[in-house]
Amino acid sequence: MNTLAYGLLGLVARTPSSGYDLMLQLQPYWQAKHSQIYPLLAKLEQEGYMEFTRVHQTDRPDKKVYSITEKGEIALKLWLAEPTAEPVVRDELVLKAYCLQLTDDQKARDLFMERIEHCQEQMQMYEHIMSEMEQQLDGKPDHPDHPAFSDYILLSWGRRRMKEDILWCEWVLDLLKKKEAE
Amino acid sequence: MNTLAYGLLGLVARTPSSGYDLMLQLQPYWQAKHSQIYPLLAKLEQEGYMEFTRVHQTDRPDKKVYSITEKGEIALKLWLAEPTAEPVVRDELVLKAYCLQLTDDQKARDLFMERIEHCQEQMQMYEHIMSEMEQQLDGKPDHPDHPAFSDYILLSWGRRRMKEDILWCEWVLDLLKKKEAE
DNA sequence: GAAAGCATGTAAGATGTTACATGATTCG
DNA sequence: CGAATCATGTAACATCTTACATGCTTTC
Structure with a gap:
């Protein structure tokens, strides 16, 4: 198991x-x-x-x-x-970000712009399922006893993660662009 | 490779x-x-x-x-x-969260409280490395040409993720506690 | 004296991915 | 007519974890 x-x-x-x-x-x-x-x-x-x-x-x-x-x-x-195993993250972008100095600025920006697009797609997916659920249930199932409660908190988890990743990418892009403006 | x-x-x-x-x-x-x-x-x-x-x-x-x-x-x-592979997440808590209805409220709360502790440890780790770096460099290496730039953005990534996970757990705990208060 | 950290490796087994295989239906 | 979706499976391979193996030094 x-x-x-x-x-x-x-x-x-x-x-x-x-x-x-x-x-x-x-x-x-x-x-x-x-x-x-x-x-x-x-x-x-x-x-x-x-x-x-x-x-x-x-x-x-x-x-x-x-x-x-x-x-x-x-x-x-x-x-x-039982005790919960620690989460495992395997994100190639993180490893690539470590090597940013080896690339030109355009490729560096592309890396983060690509990720933003990916996150936006994912976020829309989560939001789409969420809105479908809200329509069906006529409101948020924000009560722990509601049968859709776990779906609700998991969708929220997904959306939040994507949103935060986008914000991080945008922050990095901003720093990269400031250099360009010099 | x-x-x-x-x-x-x-x-x-x-x-x-x-x-x-x-x-x-x-x-x-x-x-x-x-x-x-x-x-x-x-x-x-x-x-x-x-x-x-x-x-x-x-x-x-x-x-x-x-x-x-x-x-x-x-x-x-x-x-x-080369195109970057999509990130992979393997988080047992997410799967457990899906089964929340099968447990009692105390165990449900424990799940998220455990995760908060874990994230806080990780966050402190990231912040510790960050503050050490800032001391050594006398400021944030927020310029892309700075040799520590990638460390800076990666540490920021780690801290942000942990912070966001904590906020999500707290939000879930809050919903769980509201039920208790009834 | 035991535990933890430094340091490197191998072997076995579990887990995950890619490719192979088949076959029906629906949509453009 | 080709591509996508539904549906189930196997085989080969890549990746990752756990356990085995050794040995020295420092800290409690």
Whole structure:
């Protein structure tokens, strides 16, 4: 049982889903490819943490819809109480920023402008899901007992991170531009 | 040549260092264990991107001090111009936050309080390095041509991220506490 | 005397990515 | 007609972590 396994278990605990669907749902919070997810789901099913029913579809390929078992739910609750691993960041831009002096000013600016665009796309994605949710629920699910509370705080987390990254990039670009103006 | 290799190359390009030292320097920006770094340095040296001199020390074990070669510097500059990979986040707390409804309120609060402590430690680390640098340089190296400019923007990046994460956790804790007050 | 820091390495195993493989449907 | 989406899987490879291995010095 690794973190990804618990992540899948957590998703399935709320809404029974297919592997394909789990992959998409997980994307914004934990990047995993389908080639990692499918074998893991099979393993979790074999070990009794999940079970699946084959759902026939006429317009689309058939799918396996996984749902959590009692054993899975117990494991999930135990995991929540265990100490949380420290977050891992792997951002190539950070390493490139360290070497800024080796490039010309235009390429340096491009690095940060590229990142701003990426963050804006991500932020719009988070905001889009958020506004869809708010429309559906007719307001923010800002109460811990609301079933969409965790979605709400996670979307807020994503949006905040992107916003902060953009601000940092803009701050750096500003310093770089001041030099140009000299 | 992977991202970690370029990261090491970037560090070495500025200051020739031992593997042990590189590991420590890299920690805040790219988590890698010594067991990954040492073999990679050996490979980079064999392929001519770096070279090393064995430095004898009386009080401590001898060390291999790596420095960049011309080939290494060319590779590094090419890498800077290549498209930057999207950042990867692997944060167990995010996955746990999704399952908040499965726990009691105390454990939920503990999750975020733990994270706040972690972020505060990290933030103090970044701020400590920053203030040491400011003392040494007698001011902020906020000009792109200053040799410590990249350190300055990276430390700022670290501090900002930690600050923002703390604010998010506090916001969540606040929502959780409001429920308690009912 | 034990623990922590400095210093380098290897081996085994876990985790993650890219490529290979298939096949239906929908949209432009 | 080609590309994208839905849907599931395997194989090979790259990357990262944990454990094994050694040994000296300083600090508590």
